[in-house]
Amino acid sequence: MEGPELDLGAVRAFVAIADERFFAEAAAGLGISQQAVSKRIAKLESDLGLTLFYRTRGGADLTQDGAAFLTHARALVGLADQAVELAGRRHRALRVDVLDTRVASIELVRSFHRARGEADIDVVTSNGLRSARESLGKGHVDAVFARATGPLPDSLEAVPAYLEPLSLLVGRTHPLAGRRQFATADLAGMTVWMPGNEEGSEWAGFYAEMAAAFGFTVDTSGPDFGWEHFVETVAEGERVSFAGERTRIPRHPDTIQIPLVNPSPAYPCSLIVHRQNRRAILRAFVEHVREGFHTFAPDRHWLPAGDRELFALPVGRG
Template structure:
Protein backbone atom coordinates (compact mmCIF):
# COMPACT_ATOMS: atom_id res chain seq x y z
CA UNK A 1 0.00 0.00 0.00
CA UNK A 2 1.28 3.44 -0.97
CA UNK A 3 -0.20 6.49 0.72
CA UNK A 4 -1.31 9.43 -1.39
CA UNK A 5 0.42 12.53 0.00
CA UNK A 6 -2.40 14.71 -1.28
CA UNK A 7 -4.85 12.66 0.78
CA UNK A 8 -2.63 12.92 3.86
CA UNK A 9 -2.46 16.70 3.40
CA UNK A 10 -6.24 16.81 3.17
CA UNK A 11 -6.50 14.86 6.44
CA UNK A 12 -4.14 17.28 8.21
CA UNK A 13 -5.95 20.33 6.80
CA UNK A 14 -9.31 19.05 8.09
CA UNK A 15 -7.82 18.27 11.50
CA UNK A 16 -6.13 21.66 11.80
CA UNK A 17 -9.09 23.71 10.52
CA UNK A 18 -11.82 21.61 12.11
CA UNK A 19 -14.11 21.84 9.06
CA UNK A 20 -14.08 20.52 5.50
CA UNK A 21 -14.95 23.96 4.10
CA UNK A 22 -11.98 25.74 5.70
CA UNK A 23 -9.67 22.86 4.74
CA UNK A 24 -10.81 23.14 1.12
CA UNK A 25 -10.07 26.89 1.12
CA UNK A 26 -6.60 26.27 2.52
CA UNK A 27 -5.81 23.63 -0.10
CA UNK A 28 -7.38 25.57 -2.93
CA UNK A 29 -9.78 22.77 -3.92
CA UNK A 30 -13.46 22.06 -3.57
CA UNK A 31 -15.02 20.62 -0.42
CA UNK A 32 -16.03 17.59 -2.47
CA UNK A 33 -12.39 17.02 -3.45
CA UNK A 34 -11.32 17.10 0.21
CA UNK A 35 -14.03 14.57 1.11
CA UNK A 36 -12.93 12.25 -1.70
CA UNK A 37 -9.28 12.44 -0.68
CA UNK A 38 -10.09 11.68 2.94
CA UNK A 39 -12.35 8.78 1.92
CA UNK A 40 -9.55 7.35 -0.24
CA UNK A 41 -7.08 7.62 2.63
CA UNK A 42 -9.43 5.85 5.03
CA UNK A 43 -9.99 3.16 2.40
CA UNK A 44 -6.26 2.66 1.90
CA UNK A 45 -5.70 2.42 5.67
CA UNK A 46 -8.90 0.42 6.21
CA UNK A 47 -9.81 2.57 9.23
CA UNK A 48 -12.04 5.53 10.08
CA UNK A 49 -9.96 8.60 10.89
CA UNK A 50 -12.59 11.28 11.53
CA UNK A 51 -16.20 11.56 12.57
CA UNK A 52 -18.38 14.57 11.83
CA UNK A 53 -20.14 16.48 14.58
CA UNK A 54 -22.26 19.60 14.82
CA UNK A 55 -19.20 21.64 15.73
CA UNK A 56 -16.88 20.18 13.13
CA UNK A 57 -14.84 16.99 13.02
CA UNK A 58 -13.48 14.75 15.76
CA UNK A 59 -10.55 12.38 15.54
CA UNK A 60 -11.26 8.74 16.05
CA UNK A 61 -8.90 6.58 18.11
CA UNK A 62 -7.21 5.43 14.91
CA UNK A 63 -7.12 9.03 13.66
CA UNK A 64 -5.34 10.17 16.83
CA UNK A 65 -2.79 7.36 16.45
CA UNK A 66 -2.18 8.21 12.78
CA UNK A 67 -1.93 12.01 13.25
CA UNK A 68 1.73 12.34 14.43
CA UNK A 69 2.89 9.98 11.68
CA UNK A 70 0.95 11.99 9.10
CA UNK A 71 2.65 15.20 10.25
CA UNK A 72 6.06 13.55 10.13
CA UNK A 73 5.39 12.17 6.65
CA UNK A 74 4.36 15.55 5.23
CA UNK A 75 7.20 17.27 7.06
CA UNK A 76 9.75 14.97 5.42
CA UNK A 77 8.16 15.44 2.02
CA UNK A 78 8.24 19.22 2.37
CA UNK A 79 11.84 19.11 3.59
CA UNK A 80 12.93 16.99 0.62
CA UNK A 81 11.15 19.31 -1.81
CA UNK A 82 12.69 22.41 -0.24
CA UNK A 83 16.16 20.83 -0.42
CA UNK A 84 15.86 20.08 -4.12
CA UNK A 85 14.54 23.56 -4.83
CA UNK A 86 17.44 25.08 -2.89
CA UNK A 87 19.93 23.08 -4.95
CA UNK A 88 18.50 24.54 -8.15
CA UNK A 89 18.25 28.16 -7.04
CA UNK A 90 21.02 30.74 -7.49
CA UNK A 91 23.73 31.04 -4.86
CA UNK A 92 22.85 34.02 -2.63
CA UNK A 93 26.01 36.00 -1.88
CA UNK A 94 26.14 39.00 0.46
CA UNK A 95 28.95 41.26 -0.84
CA UNK A 96 28.22 43.86 1.87
CA UNK A 97 28.67 46.79 -0.55
CA UNK A 98 28.76 47.16 -4.32
CA UNK A 99 31.89 49.32 -4.21
CA UNK A 100 34.02 46.83 -2.26
CA UNK A 101 36.41 44.10 -3.45
CA UNK A 102 34.04 41.13 -2.83
CA UNK A 103 31.92 42.17 -5.80
CA UNK A 104 34.95 41.70 -8.07
CA UNK A 105 35.62 38.29 -6.52
CA UNK A 106 32.04 37.15 -7.10
CA UNK A 107 31.98 38.52 -10.65
CA UNK A 108 35.19 36.62 -11.50
CA UNK A 109 33.65 33.45 -10.03
CA UNK A 110 30.47 33.91 -12.04
CA UNK A 111 32.33 34.56 -15.30
CA UNK A 112 34.65 31.57 -14.80
CA UNK A 113 31.89 28.99 -14.37
CA UNK A 114 28.22 28.25 -14.89
CA UNK A 115 26.84 28.95 -11.40
CA UNK A 116 23.89 31.33 -11.12
CA UNK A 117 24.52 34.01 -8.50
CA UNK A 118 22.12 36.31 -6.67
CA UNK A 119 24.09 39.28 -5.29
CA UNK A 120 22.83 40.69 -1.97
CA UNK A 121 24.01 44.09 -0.71
CA UNK A 122 23.26 44.22 3.02
CA UNK A 123 25.61 47.10 3.94
CA UNK A 124 25.83 45.49 7.38
CA UNK A 125 22.13 46.00 8.15
CA UNK A 126 21.92 42.36 9.29
CA UNK A 127 24.68 40.39 10.99
CA UNK A 128 26.15 37.94 8.47
CA UNK A 129 26.09 35.25 11.16
CA UNK A 130 22.33 35.71 11.53
CA UNK A 131 21.72 35.78 7.78
CA UNK A 132 23.77 32.61 7.26
CA UNK A 133 22.07 30.79 10.13
CA UNK A 134 18.53 31.58 8.98
CA UNK A 135 19.32 30.93 5.30
CA UNK A 136 18.72 34.50 4.11
CA UNK A 137 22.05 34.20 2.28
CA UNK A 138 24.26 31.20 1.47
CA UNK A 139 27.64 32.92 1.80
CA UNK A 140 28.72 36.34 2.99
CA UNK A 141 31.83 38.51 2.88
CA UNK A 142 32.94 40.42 5.96
CA UNK A 143 35.70 41.02 8.47
CA UNK A 144 36.12 38.44 11.22
CA UNK A 145 37.08 40.02 14.55
CA UNK A 146 36.79 37.12 16.97
CA UNK A 147 35.50 33.58 17.54
CA UNK A 148 32.74 32.52 15.15
CA UNK A 149 29.36 31.23 16.30
CA UNK A 150 28.81 27.48 16.17
CA UNK A 151 28.28 26.26 12.63
CA UNK A 152 29.82 29.26 10.86
CA UNK A 153 32.88 28.50 8.73
CA UNK A 154 35.33 30.96 7.17
CA UNK A 155 38.26 31.27 4.83
CA UNK A 156 40.41 34.35 4.11
CA UNK A 157 39.25 35.82 0.82
CA UNK A 158 40.96 39.10 -0.06
CA UNK A 159 43.25 41.74 1.40
CA UNK A 160 42.05 45.01 -0.09
CA UNK A 161 44.65 47.84 -0.12
CA UNK A 162 43.34 51.11 1.28
CA UNK A 163 44.72 54.34 -0.24
CA UNK A 164 43.87 57.96 0.60
CA UNK A 165 41.94 60.51 -1.43
CA UNK A 166 42.98 64.18 -1.56
CA UNK A 167 42.14 67.26 -3.59
CA UNK A 168 44.49 68.47 -6.33
CA UNK A 169 45.59 71.41 -4.16
CA UNK A 170 46.69 69.11 -1.34
CA UNK A 171 50.46 68.79 -0.72
CA UNK A 172 50.25 65.03 -1.38
CA UNK A 173 48.29 65.27 -4.63
CA UNK A 174 51.35 64.90 -6.87
CA UNK A 175 52.71 61.90 -4.98
CA UNK A 176 52.15 58.37 -6.24
CA UNK A 177 52.48 57.01 -2.70
CA UNK A 178 52.98 58.19 0.85
CA UNK A 179 54.50 56.26 3.79
CA UNK A 180 52.10 55.59 6.62
CA UNK A 181 54.51 57.28 9.06
CA UNK A 182 54.09 60.54 7.15
CA UNK A 183 50.36 60.46 7.86
CA UNK A 184 50.86 60.45 11.64
CA UNK A 185 49.03 63.44 13.09
CA UNK A 186 46.95 63.83 9.94
CA UNK A 187 43.17 64.02 10.35
CA UNK A 188 41.19 61.82 7.98
CA UNK A 189 37.65 63.10 7.57
CA UNK A 190 35.24 60.17 7.38
CA UNK A 191 31.71 61.33 8.22
CA UNK A 192 29.44 58.48 9.21
CA UNK A 193 32.27 56.05 10.04
CA UNK A 194 31.20 55.74 13.65
CA UNK A 195 29.21 53.40 15.82
CA UNK A 196 29.78 49.65 16.03
CA UNK A 197 30.18 48.75 12.36
CA UNK A 198 33.15 46.65 11.30
CA UNK A 199 34.35 49.61 9.19
CA UNK A 200 34.39 51.89 12.23
CA UNK A 201 36.22 49.30 14.33
CA UNK A 202 38.89 48.89 11.65
CA UNK A 203 39.61 52.61 11.45
CA UNK A 204 39.62 53.03 15.23
CA UNK A 205 42.36 50.43 15.41
CA UNK A 206 44.27 51.98 12.52
CA UNK A 207 44.10 55.34 14.30
CA UNK A 208 45.47 53.85 17.52
CA UNK A 209 48.30 52.10 15.65
CA UNK A 210 49.56 54.96 13.49
CA UNK A 211 48.36 58.18 15.11
CA UNK A 212 46.02 59.12 12.26
CA UNK A 213 43.02 60.98 13.66
CA UNK A 214 39.68 59.73 12.33
CA UNK A 215 37.14 62.58 12.27
CA UNK A 216 33.59 61.24 11.93
CA UNK A 217 31.87 64.58 12.54
CA UNK A 218 29.31 66.16 10.29
CA UNK A 219 26.11 64.90 8.70
CA UNK A 220 26.34 62.30 5.93
CA UNK A 221 25.17 63.84 2.67
CA UNK A 222 26.57 61.09 0.45
CA UNK A 223 29.66 60.38 -1.58
CA UNK A 224 29.21 63.27 -4.01
CA UNK A 225 29.21 65.80 -1.18
CA UNK A 226 32.27 64.21 0.41
CA UNK A 227 34.18 64.36 -2.89
CA UNK A 228 33.18 68.01 -3.39
CA UNK A 229 34.57 68.86 0.04
CA UNK A 230 37.80 66.92 -0.51
CA UNK A 231 38.29 68.53 -3.92
CA UNK A 232 37.78 72.06 -2.57
CA UNK A 233 40.23 71.65 0.33
CA UNK A 234 44.00 71.83 0.49
CA UNK A 235 43.98 70.04 3.86
CA UNK A 236 41.28 67.35 3.92
CA UNK A 237 42.17 63.67 3.55
CA UNK A 238 39.93 60.61 3.56
CA UNK A 239 40.61 56.90 3.34
CA UNK A 240 39.03 55.11 0.42
CA UNK A 241 39.30 54.39 -3.29
CA UNK A 242 37.99 56.30 -6.28
CA UNK A 243 35.69 53.38 -7.09
CA UNK A 244 33.82 53.95 -3.83
CA UNK A 245 32.77 57.49 -4.70
CA UNK A 246 31.39 59.44 -7.66
CA UNK A 247 34.11 60.43 -10.13
CA UNK A 248 35.49 63.89 -9.41
CA UNK A 249 38.12 65.52 -11.68
CA UNK A 250 39.79 67.30 -8.75
CA UNK A 251 40.18 64.29 -6.44
CA UNK A 252 43.21 62.01 -6.74
CA UNK A 253 44.06 58.68 -5.18
CA UNK A 254 47.40 58.21 -3.42
CA UNK A 255 48.70 54.79 -2.36
CA UNK A 256 49.79 54.26 1.27
CA UNK A 257 52.95 52.26 1.87
CA UNK A 258 55.30 51.10 4.61
CA UNK A 259 52.98 49.41 5.54
CA UNK A 260 49.91 49.43 3.31
CA UNK A 261 46.71 49.14 5.35
CA UNK A 262 44.62 46.32 3.92
CA UNK A 263 41.01 45.50 4.69
CA UNK A 264 40.70 41.77 5.50
CA UNK A 265 37.74 40.20 3.74
CA UNK A 266 36.70 36.70 4.79
CA UNK A 267 34.22 34.43 3.07
CA UNK A 268 31.69 32.98 5.54
CA UNK A 269 29.16 30.17 5.23
CA UNK A 270 27.12 27.87 7.45
CA UNK A 271 28.27 24.26 7.69
CA UNK A 272 24.69 23.01 7.50
CA UNK A 273 24.01 24.74 4.17
CA UNK A 274 24.24 22.12 1.41
CA UNK A 275 23.97 24.38 -1.62
CA UNK A 276 26.19 22.66 -4.20
CA UNK A 277 27.83 25.91 -5.34
CA UNK A 278 29.31 26.78 -1.92
CA UNK A 279 32.32 24.42 -2.28
CA UNK A 280 32.93 25.84 -5.76
CA UNK A 281 33.05 29.44 -4.54
CA UNK A 282 35.20 28.50 -1.54
CA UNK A 283 37.68 26.74 -3.83
CA UNK A 284 37.69 29.72 -6.21
CA UNK A 285 38.47 32.10 -3.33
CA UNK A 286 41.18 29.91 -1.81
CA UNK A 287 42.94 29.40 -5.14
CA UNK A 288 43.24 33.16 -5.66
CA UNK A 289 43.95 34.32 -2.13
CA UNK A 290 47.35 35.89 -1.55
CA UNK A 291 48.50 35.61 2.08
CA UNK A 292 49.14 38.51 4.39
CA UNK A 293 52.69 39.90 4.24
CA UNK A 294 53.57 41.59 7.57
CA UNK A 295 56.63 43.22 5.96
CA UNK A 296 54.55 45.38 3.61
CA UNK A 297 50.96 45.23 4.86
CA UNK A 298 49.05 46.10 8.03
CA UNK A 299 45.80 44.81 9.43
CA UNK A 300 44.47 44.73 12.97
CA UNK A 301 44.00 40.97 13.27
CA UNK A 302 47.08 39.37 11.75
CA UNK A 303 46.54 35.96 13.31
CA UNK A 304 43.43 35.38 11.21
CA UNK A 305 45.19 36.18 7.95
CA UNK A 306 48.73 34.90 8.27
CA UNK A 307 49.63 31.50 6.88
CA UNK A 308 49.26 29.77 3.55
CA UNK A 309 46.88 30.35 0.67
CA UNK A 310 45.03 27.24 1.84
CA UNK A 311 44.20 28.62 5.28
CA UNK A 312 40.59 28.02 6.16
CA UNK A 313 38.52 24.93 5.44
CA UNK A 314 36.57 23.85 2.44
CA UNK A 315 33.05 22.55 2.93
CA UNK A 316 32.47 18.99 1.84
CA UNK A 317 30.66 18.63 -1.44
CA UNK A 318 27.02 17.73 -0.76
CA UNK A 319 26.20 14.07 -1.30
CA UNK A 320 22.53 14.13 -0.48
CA UNK A 321 19.95 15.37 2.01
Protein backbone atom coordinates in the same frame (compact mmCIF):
# COMPACT_ATOMS: atom_id res chain seq x y z
CA MET B 1 -9.51 14.94 17.94
CA GLU B 2 -6.83 14.94 15.27
CA GLY B 3 -7.52 13.20 11.97
CA PRO B 4 -5.22 10.76 10.18
CA GLU B 5 -1.87 12.05 8.94
CA LEU B 6 -1.95 11.47 5.22
CA ASP B 7 0.99 10.12 3.24
CA LEU B 8 1.56 12.47 0.30
CA GLY B 9 2.94 9.60 -1.79
CA ALA B 10 -0.28 7.67 -1.24
CA VAL B 11 -2.39 10.69 -2.17
CA ARG B 12 -0.31 11.15 -5.32
CA ALA B 13 -0.85 7.48 -6.19
CA PHE B 14 -4.60 7.90 -5.66
CA VAL B 15 -4.71 10.85 -8.10
CA ALA B 16 -2.66 8.92 -10.66
CA ILE B 17 -5.03 5.94 -10.56
CA ALA B 18 -8.04 8.23 -10.81
CA ASP B 19 -6.52 9.71 -13.97
CA GLU B 20 -5.22 6.47 -15.55
CA ARG B 21 -7.90 4.07 -14.24
CA PHE B 22 -5.32 1.26 -14.14
CA PHE B 23 -2.91 0.50 -11.30
CA ALA B 24 -0.21 -0.65 -13.72
CA GLU B 25 -0.29 2.55 -15.77
CA ALA B 26 -0.35 4.70 -12.65
CA ALA B 27 2.66 2.81 -11.31
CA ALA B 28 4.56 3.35 -14.57
CA GLY B 29 3.83 7.07 -14.49
CA LEU B 30 5.01 7.33 -10.88
CA GLY B 31 8.11 5.25 -11.54
CA ILE B 32 7.29 2.64 -8.89
CA SER B 33 6.00 -0.94 -8.91
CA GLN B 34 2.35 -1.87 -9.16
CA GLN B 35 2.68 -3.61 -5.81
CA ALA B 36 3.93 -0.38 -4.23
CA VAL B 37 0.94 1.50 -5.64
CA SER B 38 -1.46 -1.13 -4.24
CA LYS B 39 0.15 -0.86 -0.79
CA ARG B 40 -0.13 2.93 -0.84
CA ILE B 41 -3.81 2.83 -1.74
CA ALA B 42 -4.51 0.20 0.91
CA LYS B 43 -2.81 2.37 3.53
CA LEU B 44 -4.67 5.49 2.38
CA GLU B 45 -8.02 3.70 2.54
CA SER B 46 -7.12 2.41 6.00
CA ASP B 47 -6.13 5.88 7.22
CA LEU B 48 -9.31 7.46 5.86
CA GLY B 49 -11.58 4.55 6.80
CA LEU B 50 -13.04 4.66 3.29
CA THR B 51 -13.08 2.56 0.13
CA LEU B 52 -11.83 4.76 -2.68
CA PHE B 53 -11.93 2.41 -5.70
CA TYR B 54 -13.85 -0.57 -6.93
CA ARG B 55 -12.39 -2.72 -9.67
CA THR B 56 -14.17 -3.40 -12.94
CA ARG B 57 -13.11 -5.00 -16.21
CA GLY B 58 -12.47 -1.51 -17.50
CA GLY B 59 -10.10 -0.67 -14.69
CA ALA B 60 -10.43 1.02 -11.29
CA ASP B 61 -13.40 3.31 -10.83
CA LEU B 62 -13.93 5.79 -8.02
CA THR B 63 -16.45 5.06 -5.34
CA GLN B 64 -18.70 7.87 -4.19
CA ASP B 65 -16.27 8.54 -1.32
CA GLY B 66 -13.35 8.40 -3.74
CA ALA B 67 -14.96 10.96 -6.04
CA ALA B 68 -15.58 13.27 -3.09
CA PHE B 69 -11.95 12.92 -1.94
CA LEU B 70 -10.46 13.50 -5.41
CA THR B 71 -10.87 17.31 -5.43
CA HIS B 72 -9.07 17.61 -2.10
CA ALA B 73 -6.39 15.13 -3.18
CA ARG B 74 -5.64 17.13 -6.33
CA ALA B 75 -5.35 20.29 -4.21
CA LEU B 76 -2.92 18.59 -1.81
CA VAL B 77 -0.71 17.35 -4.64
CA GLY B 78 -0.84 20.73 -6.37
CA LEU B 79 0.18 22.59 -3.22
CA ALA B 80 3.02 20.14 -2.62
CA ASP B 81 4.29 20.60 -6.17
CA GLN B 82 4.13 24.38 -5.84
CA ALA B 83 6.04 24.26 -2.57
CA VAL B 84 8.79 22.13 -4.14
CA GLU B 85 8.98 24.45 -7.16
CA LEU B 86 9.23 27.58 -5.00
CA ALA B 87 11.87 25.99 -2.80
CA GLY B 88 13.80 24.94 -5.88
CA ARG B 89 13.74 28.46 -7.29
CA ARG B 90 15.11 29.86 -4.06
CA HIS B 91 17.86 27.30 -3.74
CA ARG B 92 18.97 27.52 -7.34
CA ALA B 93 20.15 31.07 -6.72
CA LEU B 94 23.30 31.56 -4.67
CA ARG B 95 22.57 34.49 -2.35
CA VAL B 96 25.70 36.49 -1.57
CA ASP B 97 25.75 39.45 0.81
CA VAL B 98 28.21 42.20 -0.08
CA LEU B 99 28.56 45.33 2.02
CA ASP B 100 28.31 47.57 -1.03
CA THR B 101 28.31 46.91 -4.77
CA ARG B 102 31.32 49.25 -5.17
CA VAL B 103 33.65 47.35 -2.85
CA ALA B 104 36.19 44.72 -3.92
CA SER B 105 34.08 41.71 -2.92
CA ILE B 106 31.70 42.26 -5.83
CA GLU B 107 34.56 41.46 -8.21
CA LEU B 108 34.91 38.00 -6.68
CA VAL B 109 31.20 37.40 -7.26
CA ARG B 110 31.52 38.58 -10.86
CA SER B 111 34.58 36.47 -11.59
CA PHE B 112 32.81 33.38 -10.20
CA HIS B 113 29.81 34.08 -12.39
CA ARG B 114 32.06 34.47 -15.44
CA ALA B 115 33.81 31.19 -14.63
CA ARG B 116 30.47 29.40 -14.17
CA GLY B 117 28.08 31.18 -16.45
CA GLU B 118 25.25 28.85 -15.52
CA ALA B 119 25.33 29.95 -11.88
CA ASP B 120 22.25 31.86 -10.75
CA ILE B 121 23.41 34.46 -8.23
CA ASP B 122 21.46 36.99 -6.16
CA VAL B 123 23.52 39.83 -4.70
CA VAL B 124 22.16 41.51 -1.58
CA THR B 125 23.58 44.25 0.63
CA SER B 126 23.30 44.66 4.39
CA ASN B 127 25.49 45.92 7.22
CA GLY B 128 28.24 43.32 7.22
CA LEU B 129 29.17 41.25 10.23
CA ARG B 130 26.43 42.69 12.43
CA SER B 131 23.72 40.95 10.39
CA ALA B 132 25.78 37.97 9.14
CA ARG B 133 25.15 35.68 12.11
CA GLU B 134 21.38 35.92 11.85
CA SER B 135 21.10 35.98 8.05
CA LEU B 136 23.35 32.93 7.66
CA GLY B 137 21.74 31.08 10.56
CA LYS B 138 18.23 31.57 9.17
CA GLY B 139 19.28 30.76 5.62
CA HIS B 140 18.42 34.20 4.24
CA VAL B 141 21.80 34.25 2.48
CA ASP B 142 24.42 31.64 1.62
CA ALA B 143 27.54 33.72 2.12
CA VAL B 144 28.54 37.08 3.57
CA PHE B 145 31.61 39.16 2.75
CA ALA B 146 32.78 40.92 5.92
CA ARG B 147 35.73 41.48 8.19
CA ALA B 148 35.51 38.59 10.64
CA THR B 149 36.30 40.16 14.01
CA GLY B 150 36.04 38.48 17.38
CA PRO B 151 35.06 34.85 17.93
CA LEU B 152 32.45 33.59 15.48
CA PRO B 153 29.88 30.95 16.47
CA ASP B 154 31.09 27.39 15.87
CA SER B 155 28.42 27.08 13.19
CA LEU B 156 30.11 29.72 11.01
CA GLU B 157 33.33 29.50 9.03
CA ALA B 158 35.42 32.47 7.87
CA VAL B 159 37.47 31.99 4.69
CA PRO B 160 40.08 34.69 3.90
CA ALA B 161 38.88 36.42 0.73
CA TYR B 162 41.23 39.33 0.08
CA LEU B 163 43.46 41.97 1.61
CA GLU B 164 42.93 45.40 0.11
CA PRO B 165 45.74 47.99 0.32
CA LEU B 166 44.62 51.50 1.24
CA SER B 167 45.37 54.80 -0.43
CA LEU B 168 45.05 58.34 0.83
CA LEU B 169 42.31 60.20 -1.05
CA VAL B 170 42.92 63.95 -1.43
CA GLY B 171 41.77 66.84 -3.59
CA ARG B 172 44.04 68.31 -6.28
CA THR B 173 44.43 71.53 -4.32
CA HIS B 174 45.49 69.74 -1.13
CA PRO B 175 49.16 70.20 -0.11
CA LEU B 176 49.73 66.43 -0.37
CA ALA B 177 48.36 66.16 -3.91
CA GLY B 178 51.82 66.10 -5.49
CA ARG B 179 53.01 63.01 -3.60
CA ARG B 180 53.44 59.74 -5.51
CA GLN B 181 53.20 57.80 -2.27
CA PHE B 182 52.75 58.57 1.41
CA ALA B 183 54.35 56.86 4.39
CA THR B 184 51.67 55.55 6.71
CA ALA B 185 53.72 56.68 9.72
CA ASP B 186 53.36 60.29 8.48
CA LEU B 187 49.63 60.10 9.18
CA ALA B 188 50.51 60.87 12.81
CA GLY B 189 48.74 64.02 13.96
CA MET B 190 46.46 64.19 10.89
CA THR B 191 42.66 64.01 10.85
CA VAL B 192 41.09 61.62 8.34
CA TRP B 193 37.45 62.16 7.41
CA MET B 194 35.33 58.98 7.25
CA PRO B 195 31.60 59.77 7.57
CA GLY B 196 30.61 56.19 6.69
CA ASN B 197 32.29 54.70 9.77
CA GLU B 198 29.22 53.50 11.63
CA GLU B 199 29.68 52.92 15.34
CA GLY B 200 29.90 49.22 16.11
CA SER B 201 30.75 48.20 12.55
CA GLU B 202 33.75 46.00 11.80
CA TRP B 203 35.18 48.57 9.39
CA ALA B 204 34.97 51.37 11.97
CA GLY B 205 36.83 49.03 14.33
CA PHE B 206 39.56 48.49 11.74
CA TYR B 207 40.18 52.21 11.28
CA ALA B 208 40.09 52.79 15.04
CA GLU B 209 42.87 50.21 15.47
CA MET B 210 44.80 51.71 12.58
CA ALA B 211 44.44 55.19 14.07
CA ALA B 212 45.77 53.93 17.41
CA ALA B 213 48.72 52.26 15.68
CA PHE B 214 49.74 55.27 13.58
CA GLY B 215 48.59 58.24 15.66
CA PHE B 216 45.96 59.90 13.48
CA THR B 217 42.38 60.91 14.31
CA VAL B 218 39.26 59.65 12.54
CA ASP B 219 36.54 62.26 11.97
CA THR B 220 33.18 60.51 11.50
CA SER B 221 31.11 63.69 11.31
CA GLY B 222 28.45 63.64 8.64
CA PRO B 223 26.03 63.55 7.27
CA ASP B 224 26.86 60.60 5.05
CA PHE B 225 25.10 61.36 1.78
CA GLY B 226 26.72 58.53 -0.18
CA TRP B 227 29.72 58.00 -2.42
CA GLU B 228 29.21 60.96 -4.78
CA HIS B 229 28.91 63.47 -1.96
CA PHE B 230 31.89 61.91 -0.20
CA VAL B 231 34.12 62.27 -3.27
CA GLU B 232 32.89 65.79 -4.03
CA THR B 233 33.67 66.90 -0.48
CA VAL B 234 37.22 65.50 -0.62
CA ALA B 235 37.67 67.15 -4.03
CA GLU B 236 37.14 70.55 -2.40
CA GLY B 237 40.62 70.13 -0.95
CA GLU B 238 40.19 70.61 2.79
CA ARG B 239 39.61 67.02 3.90
CA VAL B 240 41.51 63.78 3.33
CA SER B 241 40.18 60.25 3.53
CA PHE B 242 41.03 56.65 2.67
CA ALA B 243 40.07 54.57 -0.35
CA GLY B 244 40.66 50.90 -1.02
CA GLU B 245 42.74 50.25 -4.13
CA ARG B 246 40.09 47.88 -5.49
CA THR B 247 37.04 49.90 -4.41
CA ARG B 248 35.28 51.54 -7.33
CA ILE B 249 34.70 55.01 -5.92
CA PRO B 250 33.04 57.50 -8.28
CA ARG B 251 35.51 59.18 -10.62
CA HIS B 252 36.15 62.85 -10.00
CA PRO B 253 38.65 65.00 -11.93
CA ASP B 254 39.74 66.78 -8.75
CA THR B 255 40.60 63.79 -6.56
CA ILE B 256 43.86 61.84 -6.35
CA GLN B 257 44.64 58.51 -4.68
CA ILE B 258 48.07 58.32 -3.09
CA PRO B 259 49.27 54.80 -2.10
CA LEU B 260 50.12 54.35 1.58
CA VAL B 261 53.48 52.61 2.07
CA ASN B 262 56.09 51.44 4.60
CA PRO B 263 53.92 49.64 5.70
CA SER B 264 50.84 49.57 3.48
CA PRO B 265 47.68 49.06 5.58
CA ALA B 266 45.47 46.34 4.12
CA TYR B 267 41.77 45.93 4.88
CA PRO B 268 40.99 42.24 5.53
CA CYS B 269 37.79 40.77 4.14
CA SER B 270 36.55 37.21 4.64
CA LEU B 271 33.83 35.08 3.11
CA ILE B 272 31.64 33.85 5.97
CA VAL B 273 29.46 30.76 5.45
CA HIS B 274 27.41 28.38 7.58
CA ARG B 275 29.12 25.02 8.07
CA GLN B 276 25.86 23.10 7.62
CA ASN B 277 25.15 24.67 4.25
CA ARG B 278 26.49 21.96 1.93
CA ARG B 279 25.08 23.29 -1.33
CA ALA B 280 27.38 22.33 -4.18
CA ILE B 281 27.27 25.81 -5.72
CA LEU B 282 28.28 27.39 -2.40
CA ARG B 283 31.21 25.01 -1.94
CA ALA B 284 32.33 25.81 -5.48
CA PHE B 285 32.17 29.52 -4.65
CA VAL B 286 34.21 28.99 -1.47
CA GLU B 287 36.89 27.18 -3.47
CA HIS B 288 36.88 29.96 -6.05
CA VAL B 289 37.56 32.48 -3.29
CA ARG B 290 40.28 30.29 -1.75
CA GLU B 291 42.06 29.86 -5.06
CA GLY B 292 42.04 33.59 -5.77
CA PHE B 293 43.42 34.63 -2.38
CA HIS B 294 47.01 35.89 -2.28
CA THR B 295 48.66 36.80 1.01
CA PHE B 296 50.55 40.04 1.25
CA ALA B 297 54.19 40.33 2.31
CA PRO B 298 54.21 40.84 6.09
CA ASP B 299 57.30 43.05 5.92
CA ARG B 300 55.45 45.54 3.71
CA HIS B 301 51.86 45.43 4.95
CA TRP B 302 50.02 46.16 8.18
CA LEU B 303 47.06 44.35 9.70
CA PRO B 304 45.47 44.66 13.13
CA ALA B 305 46.77 41.96 15.46
CA GLY B 306 43.38 40.23 15.62
CA ASP B 307 43.29 39.65 11.86
CA ARG B 308 46.78 38.20 11.43
CA GLU B 309 46.04 34.63 12.49
CA LEU B 310 43.17 34.20 10.03
CA PHE B 311 45.15 35.73 7.18
CA ALA B 312 48.31 33.75 8.02
CA LEU B 313 50.51 36.76 8.50
CA PRO B 314 53.16 36.69 11.22
CA VAL B 315 53.13 39.42 13.83
CA GLY B 316 54.77 42.58 12.55
CA ARG B 317 54.25 46.23 13.11
CA GLY B 318 51.10 47.36 14.91
